[in-house]
Every structure is written in structure tokens, then in C-alpha cells.
Amino acid sequence: MKSCAVLLILLTFLTGCRDIPQPAGKTLAEWQNAALSRHLAGETATALTAAAKQTKENSRHHEYPDLARFIRETTPEKGSELSREMLWKSFELCNVQFSGDPETMIREMRAGELRSHAAILIAEKQFLDQIVWKSPAEEERNRELHSELSRLFGSLPFGELANIKLATPETPLPDISSASQTLTQDPAEALQIAGVISLMPDEIRRQQIADPQFKVDGILNEIQFLAASYALQLDRTCLLKIRNEYKNSPSEEKLLQYRKWYYRTLLDISRIPAKRGTKEDQQFINSMLLLQESF
Numbered sequence: 001m002k003s004c005a006v007l008l009i010l011l012t013f014l015t016g017c018r019d020i021p022q023p024a025g026k027t028l029a030e031w032q033n034a035a036l037s038r039h040l041a042g043e044t045a046t047a048l049t050a051a052a053k054q055t056k057e058n059s060r061h062h063e064y065p066d067l068a069r070f071i072r073e074t075t076p077e078k079g080s081e082l083s084r085e086m087l088w089k090s091f092e093l094c095n096v097q098f099s100g101d102p103e104t105m106i107r108e109m110r111a112g113e114l115r116s117h118a119a120i121l122i123a124e125k126q127f128l129d130q131i132v133w134k135s136p137a138e139e140e141r142n143r144e145l146h147s148e149l150s151r152l153f154g155s156l157p158f159g160e161l162a163n164i165k166l167a168t169p170e171t172p173l174p175d176i177s178s179a180s181q182t183l184t185q186d187p188a189e190a191l192q193i194a195g196v197i198s199l200m201p202d203e204i205r206r207q208q209i210a211d212p213q214f215k216v217d218g219i220l221n222e223i224q225f226l227a228a229s230y231a232l233q234l235d236r237t238c239l240l241k242i243r244n245e246y247k248n249s250p251s252e253e254k255l256l257q258y259r260k261w262y263y264r265t266l267l268d269i270s271r272i273p274a275k276r277g278t279k280e281d282q283q284f285i286n287s288m289l290l291l292q293e294s295f
Contacts, residue, residue, distance in 0.1 A: 025157075025160045025163040025164065026160065026164070027164070027165070028118075028119060028122070028164050028165065028166065031118055031122065031153060031161075031164065032114070032115040032118045032119065034153050034154065035114050035115070035117075035118045035152045035153060036111055036114055036115070038152070038153070038154060039114060039152070040107065040110060040111055040114060043110045043114065044103065044106050044107045044110050047092075047106045047109070047110055048096075048102065048103060048106050051092060051093060051096045051102070051106065052096070054093055055093060055096065055097050055201075061195060061198050061199060064086075064191060064192075064194075064195045064198075064295055065295040067082065067086065067188075067191055068188035068191050068192070068295045070082070071083060071187050071188045071191055072186075072187050072188055076187065076237070076238065076241070077238055077257070077261075079187045079188070080190075080234040080235075080237070080238050082191070083188070083190035083191045083194065083230075083231075083234055084190075084231045084234055084235070084264065084268070086190075086191055086194040087190060087193065087194045087197070087227045087230055087231050088109070088227060088231065088271075089194070090194045090195070090197040090198040090227070091197055091223055091224055091227040092105075092106070092109060093198065093201075094197055094198070094200050094201050094204075094220070094223055095220050095223070095224070097201050098201070098204060098216045098220060099220060100217070109271075112267045112270050112271060113267065115263075115267070116263045116264060116266065116267040117152075118152060118153075119166065119259070119263040120259070120260050120263055120264075121145060121148060121149055121152065122149070122161055122164055122166065123166050123256055123259040123260065123263075124141075124145060124256060125142075125145050125146075125149060125161050126161065126162055126164070126166070127252055127253075127255070127256040128141065128142045128145065129142075129161075129162055130252060149161070166259055167258070167259055167262040167263070168255070168258075168259075169243045169246050169247065169255070169258055171262070173239070174262075174265050174266060174269050175269075176232045176233075176235070176236055176265070176268075176269060178272060179225060179228050179229040179232050179269075179272045180229070180232075180233070181229040181230055181232070181233040182233070183230075183233050183234075183237065188295075189230075190230040190231070190233075190234055192292055192293075192294065192295065193226065193227075193230050193289075193292075194227075195292065195293065195295070196288055196289055196291075196292045197223055197226065197227065199288070200219075200223065200288060203288060204216055204219065207284075217277075218276070218277025218278050218280075218281035219277055219281045219284055219285070221273045221275055221276050221277045221281070222276060222277040222281045222282055222284075222285045223285065224271065224272075224273045225272065225273050225276055226285060227271075228268055228269075228271050228272045228273070231268040231271075232265065232268045232269065232272075235261060235264050235265040235268055236265065238261045239258070239261040239262060239265055242254060242257050242258045242261060243258055246258055
């Protein structure tokens with residue numbers, strides 16, 4: 001009888017525990033903020049040092065033809081990834097040379113990248129955690145992800161990343177109409193735009209020599225708008241393609257790819273400049289585009 005009473009008390013206790021609301025896990029934004037607090041200052045300093053070093057070296061514009069050849073031969077997704085990277089790299093190297101506050105610009109760029117990187121790593125970890133029998137390559141990647149996420153966030157409570165809500169193909173698509181661009185059939189077109197941006201510092205210096213009062217703030221805004229426009233068109237093309245493929249034949253692999261492009265799109269939307277240049281600034285950019293080299 002005594003043992004029955006103990007059992008009854010235990011069952012009552014356990015039942016009561018189920019009614020106690022459990023603390024909710026961190027949201028994606030909270031994990032992203034944790035990554036920023038740990039790494040933003042260091043990554044900003046590192047990026048500034050690297051940019052200062054690169055601007056003193058000779059232009060690497062001669063590498064673009066080889067990159068264009070790779071983009072035309074690889075998959076659209078890999079080509080778009082590389083083109084996006086080169087668009088923003090060329091923008092940064094141009095901006096850091098003429099901006100009145102390059103540190104703020106670099107900090108904003110790195111903050112966006114950390115947020116996007118965190119979301120994409122979490123998406124990949126959720127994908128791999130669903131695979132019960134992993135291949136050797138998947139096991140290796142899972143270990144790499146755990147190490148990278150631990151470095152990014154500091155600690156990983158067991159199972160908590162699995163509860164983070166991420167975008168799905170049913171999530172409303174971000175609006176990119178404010179920076180729309182129409183791509184040609186050439187997969188390397190965006191890379192050619194990156195090549196034009198990489199040549200702009202020399203032209204800006206020539207203008208400054210001819211006119212010491214030559215202003216660059218509006219031109220830098222236009223260069224950023226140009227990079228964002230082409231990056232977003234790459235994003236949207238890949239995002240819509242993968243969403244349609246997912247709807248026709250859903251799979252966890254396609255969901256992961258969709259999430260990667262979704263968070264890249266959010267990043268590039270955040271980089272649309274709040275203020276654009278004057279008509280003269282836009283004419284300067286257009287004249288540079290007319291002189292672009294084909295490769």
C-alpha cells in the first residue's frame with residue numbers, strides 16, 4: 001500500500017511537470033546577435049587590415065577572364081555564388097579607398113555576412129541532423145559544422161539548433177523591386193560588372209587629379225547600388241529556380257539550397273543603399289559601364 005502511495009505521488013509529480021511551460025529556445029535573431037557580439041569587432045579589424053593590404057597591391061583584374069571561364073562552365077548556383085562574392089569584394093575595395101568612414105562600411109558588411117553565415121550554417125546542421133545513417137562525407141561535414149557553430153556561438157545546448165524556425169518555400173519572398181536588374185544570357189555578366197567596379201578607383205583618382213573638388217560620396221552610393229542590383233538578380237534567379245524545383249519534387253536537399261539563397265537574398269537586400277547619387281554620379285557609372293571589357 002505504501003509503495004502504491006509513493007507511485008501515485010510520483011505520477012502526480014510527473015504529470016504536473018508536463019504542465020509547466022518549458023523555456024523557449026533562442027530565435028534565429030538571438031543566435032545571430034550572439035555571433036555578432038563574439039566576432040564582429042575582430043572580423044572588422046581583420047577585414048580592414050586585409051583591405052588596406054590589397055589596395056596597395058597591383059590590381060588582380062587580370063584574373064577575371066579565368067573566373068569568367070569557370071562561371072560559364074560550372075553550375076548556375078556555383079557561378080552565382082562566385083559572382084556575388086566578386087561583386088561585393090570589388091565594391092569593398094573601391095569604397096574603402098575613398099570612404100570618409102571605411103570602418104563603419106566594413107563593420108556593416110561583416111555584420112550582414114555574420115548574420116547570413118549563421119543562418120546558413122544552422123540550416124545545414126538541421127539538414128544533417130535529420131540523416132540517421134550518414135555517409136563518411138556527411139559525418140565529416142557534420143563534425144566540421146559542429147566545430148564552426150561552436151566557434152561562432154560559444155556553446156551549443158544539445159538539440160537547441162533543431163528548434164530554430166527557418167525560412168521555407170512558403171515564406172513570402174523578399175521584395176527586390178527597388179533594385180531590380182535584368183541579366184543577359186551570359187552567366188558571367190555579373191562578374192563583368194564586378195570587373196568594371198574593380199577599375200573604378202583608377203578613374204576616380206584621375207577625376208580627382210583633374211578636379212580637386214571632385215566628390216565621391218554619391219558615386220560610392222551608386223557603386224553599392226550597382227553591386228546590390230546585380231547580386232539580387234542572381235539571388236532571385238536561383239531562389240525562384242530552387243523553389244519551383246522543390247514544389248515539383250520536395251526534398252530536404254532542395255529545402256537546404258532554398259534556405260541558403262533565401263538568406264543570401266536578405267543579406268543583399270540589406271545592402272541596398274538608403275541614398276543614391278545624383279544624376280551626374282549615375283552618368284559617371286554609366287560611362288564606366290560603356291567602357292567595360294568583355295571576357
